[in-house]
Amino acid sequence: MCNNQHFTFIFPGTQLILMLSEYDEIKSFRHALVFNLALADFINSFSNTISGIIYIHNHELLAGPACTFDGWIGQLSVQATDFSILAISLVTLTVVLQKNFATEASTLSKTFICLSVWVIPLITSTVAASLGEMKPVSGNWCWIAKDRIDLRYGLTHGWRFVIMLTTIIVYTYIWRYLSRSGLRFSDGSSNGNQIKRKWYQRKNSTQLQNGDSQENLSTPLSSFNTQTGEDDQTNKTQVIRTEATVASDYILEQKKKTEREIKHMLLLSGYPIMYIILWIPSIVNRIFEATGSTAVSSRTLSLLQVPAQFVGFCNAVTYSLILIWRGRARSGVR
Structure with missing residues (x-):
């Protein structure tokens, strides 16, 4: 959400267009989960672009209805990204443990899981906005006021810590489970x-x-x-x-179909992995801020926040790499 993020909405936007053009995959569970993630990334990046353009034009952002709305959208979309990552992790775990889950899940259950991603973000963003605590922060965007550390941790950072920890635990369990079960995918x-x-x-x-x-x-x-x-x-x-x-x-044939679905779901692990890697510096920043440490300069603290702003871009790149892999697999290229 820095000034170098003005036009990064192009990447998740392009990803959304590509996903909508994949008619064969549009009913797939994994497709719905990734689309949810890309939608949250696009909304956040586009909102940052608008507020960035206003900041460049006026050289400042003023508190008011527009700032409150920008903060509401930002909180909603960023936290929806967090919960989309959690949903991908938990669905992957379920598919590994209940191997027919992805292929047998009804459209209603898929819709419910995808919509549930937005429930808590909608609540937290509405709470912060209704309290009148959405203010200009860090120059070109609006969010929860700096002096409301309690709201920042209660509505955002705390949830993110839990999601990151849960994601790490889930994928650690998945890989241990697969290694112990000796699951091997057929080569055709x-x-x-x-x-x-x-x-x-x-x-x-x-x-x-x-x-x-x-x-x-x-x-x-x-x-x-x-x-x-x-x-x-x-x-x-x-x-x-x-x-x-x-x-x-x-x-x-059913076994091969199940193995193929598990393999495709495991490919989605690229999203949580990149998410955690990019957010670790920002988490370190939060720790320094919470402890009031002066051992690190303000410039360094600002730089620690930069990687997290490229989550949407990296998600789009991950999606592209998965598309390339699937294309090579279908054509028989190893």
């Missing part, structure tokens, strides 16, 4: 095995029918009833084997 070779099995089955069936025909031509009429009984038994056995093969293929 099972398709070839299924095709070979089906071809072999058809070949045997054809040979069996040809053999029966030739044998029937040379079989005396007196043995016709005996041969018919044997053919019936053979056909029944073949039907049972065919049904078993179909069931086995269905189970394998």
